[in-house]
Amino acid sequence: MDNTRWRSRRLDRLGSAIFAEVAAWKAEARREGKDVIALDIGSPDQPPSLQARETLAAAALRPDAYRYPGTEGTIRFRETVARWFGRRFGVAPDPAEEVLSLMGTQDGLAHLAMSIADPGDAALLPDPGYPVYQAGLAVADVEAIPLPLSEDNGYLPDFDAVPEAVWDRVKFLILNYPSNPLSAVADLAFFERAVDTARRRNVLLVHDNAYSEMAYDGFRPPSVLEVPGAFEVAVEFHSLSKSFHLAGGRLGFAVGNREALSSLRALKNNIDFGVFLAVQEAGIAALEMDMAGHESVSLLYEKRRDVFVAGLRNAGWNVPSPKATMFLWAPVPAGWSSRQFSREMLAQAGVASIPGNAFGVRGEGYVRLALVETESRLTEAAERIGTFLRSAEPKQGETMV
């Protein structure tokens, strides 16, 4: 790039350019007057519960809501998180030192490497994996080492395959189950192995549990902190964006090892001064409603999943049915690259998706489709994709990107 005077080289190592590319394809299709069914970005299309919104509105009217809130979150918020965690996972964190509020999980994940590692350290990241993990390492000058995930091992990493010399440099490792983009899930037995590995290798185990409350067919995703002794070596990130539809409110929290959380808090203390108090109140309302047994959002996405998966299979595309998350991780038909398939599906069927290689080199051969439109729109998307699949041919000669 030429004009780099006001642009750090660090920026070039941030997220994949593919997301911007898909946005440009979408804008182009809309300019041409196409009705685009946008299943590319995983942003919930529904609002938070009325009760959460009313709590937010009432709190926003209070004159004392506009103070700097404090990086760690109000004690009321942290106590509510601790109670929710105890109820949901059977382990009770100390709200004073084992819970930290976040401006979205993204905030915590992006700042973690900077607060617990130094330039020259390394971290293991899932490949394919959620892009912010890599971005957090890039801004901290921490080396990213991919932890390969593949379909034949259920997208669970093989810790023993990581060479000794690599472990010596690794400061932390990131896992994400239920996973974006893979929709893979893990059970407690896997987390026991992960905690044991972290302890033996003296690394911090970082678990992104953003989809813990978005699972189907009765499955309840576990927390890594359910493993006895996990608080000594692990932190877990939770989000109110997906399960409680509060994405724009920017609210999440971290639970777990107090030393790691204290470091993250110390860094954030220099950058932000916490989440708007009214948003924390909305979060308290959402978590309290959840504890009171209100229907979770899982059912909404479970129905969408059923409709869309059935529609696509009917159309001749045999996609796996996810047990959790709002994503379908779908293998592209033979002969196509991820990028080429995603682009043509948008151009011809008007259905937007994300090419799998946006999430790492091992995502090539897949596209990610998000269940963020209504059932009737998803039915229509499946029909249009069916028509596209019957007529489309991979273009000869176009190379994989």
Ligand SMILES: *Cc1c(COP(=O)(O)O)cnc(C)c1O
């Ligand atoms: C959406 C998402 C997040 C970010 O959530 P926020 O709380 O909105 O920052 C984190 N991790 C994964 C895997 C996600 O899909």
